Amino acid sequence: KAGxxxxxxxxxxxxGQQVTLSCSPISGHRSVSWYQxxxxxxxxFLFEYFSETQRNKGNFPGRFSGRQFSNSRSEMNVSTLELGxxxxxxxxxxxxxxxxxxxxxxxxxxxxxxx
Amino acid sequence: TQLLEQSPQFLSIQExxxxxxxxxxxxxxxxxxxxxxxxGEGPVLLVTVVTxxxxxxxxxxxxxxxxxxxxxxxxxxxAQPGDTxxxxxxxxxxxxxxxxxxxxxxxxxx
Numbered sequence: 171k172a173g174x175x176x177x178x179x180x181x182x183x184x185x186g187q188q189v190t191l192s193c194s195p196i197s198g199h200r201s202v203s204w205y206q207x208x209x210x211x212x213x214x215f216l217f218e219y220f221s222e223t224q225r226n227k228g229n230f231p232g233r234f235s236g237r238q239f240s241n242s243r244s245e246m247n248v249s250t251l252e253l254g255x256x257x258x259x260x261x262x263x264x265x266x267x268x269x270x271x272x273x274x275x276x277x278x279x280x281x282x283x284x285x
Numbered sequence: 286t287q288l289l290e291q292s293p294q295f296l297s298i299q300e301x302x303x304x305x306x307x308x309x310x311x312x313x314x315x316x317x318x319x320x321x322x323x324x325g326e327g328p329v330l331l332v333t334v335v336t337x338x339x340x341x342x343x344x345x346x347x348x349x350x351x352x353x354x355x356x357x358x359x360x361x362x363x364a365q366p367g368d369t370x371x372x373x374x375x376x377x378x379x380x381x382x383x384x385x386x387x388x389x390x391x392x393x394x395x
Contacts, residue, residue, distance in 0.1 A: 174327070203383070212387030213328075215374065228308065260327050262383075274318075276327025 172196065174263050174277035180218040182283045191280045195242050202223075202244040203274070204236060207258040210247030216259075219244050222268070251284045258282075288312055289376055289386035297392040301363055306389040308374035309356045315377040317350055322371040322388070331359075333350050364393045 175194040183189050195202050204216040215228035219238035236246040241262075248255055258281050262274040289310045297302055303306050308317070316335040320328035334350035334357065341348045345368075347360040363370055371390050375383040 205385070213375075213385035215384055262327070273333075276329070278325065278327055283331050 174261060174275050176259075176261055176277035176280050178280060179278065180281050180283075182285060183251050185251055185284055188218045188247060189251060189282060190245055190247045191259055191282075193244045193246075193261035193263070193277060195244070195261075196275055197210055198199055199263040199265055199275075200242055202242065203262045203264075204244070204246050205260045205262065206230075207260055207279070208256075213260070216246065240254060246282050248282075253284050256282060256284045288384045289374055291372075291374060291386035291389050293389060294387070295390050295392075297394065299365055299369075300365055300393055300395050302393075303360065303362050304364055304391070305358055305360045306372055306391070307358050308355065308386055310375065310376060311355065313354050315354075316378070317354070318375045318383065319348055319357070319359055320373040320374060320375060320385075322367075328371075328373055364391075366393045366395050369393050 177192045193202055201220045203218040206214045206216055216230055216234055217224055217236050218226040222238045233249045249257045258279045260276050260279045262276045264274040289308055292307045313346045316333055318333045319331045321331055322328040332343055332348045333342055334348055337352045337354045339350045345362045349358050357374055369392050371388045373385050375385045
């Protein structure tokens with residue numbers, strides 16, 4: 171079956187702009203989680219969506235937002251981009267979410283560079 | 286602040302050597318997962334451990350969950366260049382999301 175698809179793979183934006191990233195989970199998976207990965211901080215949890223509802227949120231400012239559609243596809247949006255937002259953004263899909271419940275499958279990520 | 290501390294951050298060894306990497310936390314986790322991430326790819330799940338003291342083996346990889354469910358270790362026997370990658374541990378937190386350590390970057394030289 172098809173894996174998790176993230177688009178675009180690479181993105182360059184200017185400070186102050188906004189960006190929208192997309193994640194298509196594995197068919198049948200209802201949970202989508204988003205992570206920011208940087209060399210210094212590792213993988214930081216952004217938020218998790220399940221059945222179109224945000225179920226959990228990490229410690230990121232309100233500039234970071236997301237949503238999930240009825241087909242489980244998810245988008246995350248970052249407004250007023252800052253240089254420090256440059257990172258690899260990963261999404262993970264799973265059947266029901268929650269570690270230990272089921273395996274999470276990651277996409278290849280979107281590498282965002284803010285200049 | 287990382288909920289999960291991984292050590293060492295970097296490890297470079299020769300093919301055939303053994304190694305152990307660690308994942309420690311002050312929190313108790315319901316379960317813990319280990320992932321490996323290769324450049325340009327997302328993390329791939331290696332194992333999930335759920336019971337304190339549990340040991341799981343996956344070919345040359347041995348995973349252990351601490352008795353108190355606050356720490357875990359990954360031991361690789363006779364490392365190969367194909368084992369090169371970033372090893373991440375992730376703990377179940379509030380049972381609805383995963384929190385990751387910063388990872389151990391392993392390089393195995395032929």
